[in-house]
Amino acid sequence: MIEQLIADRAGAIDASGIRRIFNLASTLKDPINLSIGQPDFPVPEPIRSAAIDAVANHQNGYTLTQGDPKLLARVIEWLKLDLGWDCAVTGQGAAGQPTAFVTSGTSGALTLAFMALLNPGDECIIPDPYFVCYPHLATLCGAKAVPCDTYPDFRLTAERVEPLMNERTKFVLLNTPSNPSGVVISKEEGAKLRALCKSKGVLLISDEIYDEFVFSESLGDVAKGDASMKRCPSPAREDGAHEDTLLIRGFGKTYGCTGWRLGYVAGPSAIVDQMSKLQQYTYVCAPAPLQAGVVASFETDMSAHVAEYESRRDMVIERLSKHTKVAIPGGAFYAFIEVPESLGLSGTQFAEKCIERELLVIPGGAFSERDTHFRISFATARERLEKGLDILESLLSGN
Numbered sequence: 001m002i003e004q005l006i007a008d009r010a011g012a013i014d015a016s017g018i019r020r021i022f023n024l025a026s027t028l029k030d031p032i033n034l035s036i037g038q039p040d041f042p043v044p045e046p047i048r049s050a051a052i053d054a055v056a057n058h059q060n061g062y063t064l065t066q067g068d069p070k071l072l073a074r075v076i077e078w079l080k081l082d083l084g085w086d087c088a089v090t091g092q093g094a095a096g097q098p099t100a101f102v103t104s105g106t107s108g109a110l111t112l113a114f115m116a117l118l119n120p121g122d123e124c125i126i127p128d129p130y131f132v133c134y135p136h137l138a139t140l141c142g143a144k145a146v147p148c149d150t151y152p153d154f155r156l157t158a159e160r161v162e163p164l165m166n167e168r169t170k171f172v173l174l175n176t177p178s179n180p181s182g183v184v185i186s187k188e189e190g191a192k193l194r195a196l197c198k199s200k201g202v203l204l205i206s207d208e209i210y211d212e213f214v215f216s217e218s219l220g221d222v223a224k225g226d227a228s229m230k231r232c233p234s235p236a237r238e239d240g241a242h243e244d245t246l247l248i249r250g251f252g253k254t255y256g257c258t259g260w261r262l263g264y265v266a267g268p269s270a271i272v273d274q275m276s277k278l279q280q281y282t283y284v285c286a287p288a289p290l291q292a293g294v295v296a297s298f299e300t301d302m303s304a305h306v307a308e309y310e311s312r313r314d315m316v317i318e319r320l321s322k323h324t325k326v327a328i329p330g331g332a333f334y335a336f337i338e339v340p341e342s343l344g345l346s347g348t349q350f351a352e353k354c355i356e357r358e359l360l361v362i363p364g365g366a367f368s369e370r371d372t373h374f375r376i377s378f379a380t381a382r383e384r385l386e387k388g389l390d391i392l393e394s395l396l397s398g399n
């Protein structure tokens, strides 16, 4: 039988809860979709045009594995301004200098990091709730992702992480702002978590794919090179962090081009350079004309979109916190909402009830060891979001 050919690592991965709900929902004609994890605005025109021009001008071959030199130079410039890091191109760093390269999406960077760091039997610590890929990436390496329970406030603090560390722990994975909760950790929390990792000789990986989507009250730090630039707090901005922190960021969410598959990684050259070697023999390079497109992103102001998401966030909190507990999202475009105990429903059962009313949300069990919550995305047109909130208010109050 052909099934016998399948490797254990594939068999060990369960179909994602997200896909299960999508299958259930596929019978609906025009549901209100609050399950989507990508922005609802178009790619800004200068970025789109630059990509189209790159295709027309025959930039369609491979780039160097480390990325289009123009894009990588802009990334390195930005890391200096934002974090004060003096990065070199991967493979070209002087002793102690951090290095960087362009990856095939943030997922590409995460996959390479897990592959470069985890041996079978090793452990890493991830927040629970987590981005859906995290545990599976560890499984692919024959390793174990140890979930750190962050309920009910969804903050990955040093106090919560420390008891889970042991001699098998290779890294702690922080995601701020978080998917699925939108929670942003403070500068102090990030600094303490980094100090803990450093003291244990464990790497801190910071997945900051939503770093540009941060709302007013959570802009708790400033760029190293320009104090007028308010930024999402990051442990990577702490002095000396380039020696022990691996930073992963992306372009897809920020500029509405998730399908372009673009991200980058920066950090200690010993690790980043191993990752770029693995990229050479797997992804090869990120898509060439699209890399040329996002060079223009460094001059593109997304603040109007962020302000719109903040206002939608306010609406979500105002309407739903009357009925249940919602940890206030400081960024991204998600809220992770508790199903009131009085309803006696799991997150999955609640999501199924939503489907009966033509509303799509994602059950918390897709992101967690628990199935007590559900995730909504407010990257959805305002009037659709309002209709979705009408249905949620009704269901949450038991109707």
Ligand SMILES: Cc1ncc(COP(=O)(O)O)c(C=O)c1O
Pocket: 037, 104, 105, 106, 107, 108, 131, 175, 178, 179, 207, 209, 250, 251, 252, 253, 258, 261, 262, 263
């Ligand atoms: C926290 C987090 N990390 C990584 C990713 C993957 O992003 P990309 O599309 O850049 O691979 C996502 C996508 O939803 C995410 O939410």
